[in-house]
Amino acid sequence: MSAAAATMAPGDAAAGAGGAKKGGKKKLIILAIPVLLIAIGAGLWFSGILPNMLGMGHKAETEEHAGKEKEKEAHAPVFVELPEMIANLNAPGRRASFVKLKVRLELSKEADQAAFTAAQPRVIDLFQTYLREMRPDELRGSAGSYRLREELIARASLAAAPATVVDVLFSELLVQ
Incomplete structure (x- = not known):
């Protein structure tokens, strides 16, 4: 111890x-x-x-x-219909491919309609030039329609700058 x-x-x-x-x-x-x-x-x-x-x-x-x-809800959306557009696609080979497109654009408010109407020729031009660069396989399926919608929204918003384009609604989309 x-x-x-x-x-x-x-x-x-x-x-x-x-x-x-x-x-x-x-x-x-x-x-x-x-x-x-x-x-x-x-x-x-x-x-x-x-x-x-x-x-x-x-x-x-x-x-x-x-x-x-x-x-x-107080401001109801306004829809503007664009004229039918037909554009040839950038297809490889000798066979020509076309797209026929009829769309309505949704604007956020009624006040944007006048600004959009003034910019409508620019919007149509941007749509046409974009469509001419697309290939037919890019438009196949729902994913192709979704990508086309997103691109058209971006281009319409850019062309009609003061107006706010919310959505592009396809009335007719035909790829041939």
């Missing part, structure tokens, strides 16, 4: 071991409380309860979105 252990009484040794256990429990509680509070806060935040309590949650965004939807 060591000299320190010999000088301590048997009861003192038991008290020293219990004190070490109590200190470990205190450290565990001190560390567990902040972790528990953070976990509760994260749960409340991601469930949406805490942001709503603070007034910056999904409810505010939903109300804002509903206000924009009502504003859109």
Whole structure:
């Protein structure tokens, strides 16, 4: 036995071991409380309860979105029909391929119609030049129609700059 252990009484040794256990429990509680509070806060935040309590949650965004939807409903869209377009496609080989296209453009508001009508020849020109560079296999299937729609929206928006073109609606699309 060591000299320190010999000088301590048997009861003192038991008290020293219990004190070490109590200190470990205190450290565990001190560390567990902040972790528990953070976990509760994260749960409340991601469930949406805490942001709503603070007034910056999904409810505010939903109300804002509903206000924009009502504003859109108040302004009915305007449709402008373009004349039928026929263009030869960039087809390899001797056989010629053509596309026949009849579209309607959806404008965001009625005030844009006058600006679009002034820019309509430019829109038709951009459509025609784009169609002449396309290959017949690029227009096959729904993916080809989707890509064509996106390109025509981009070109119409560029040509009729103050007017806002929302969508291109195909009345007729024939590839031959």
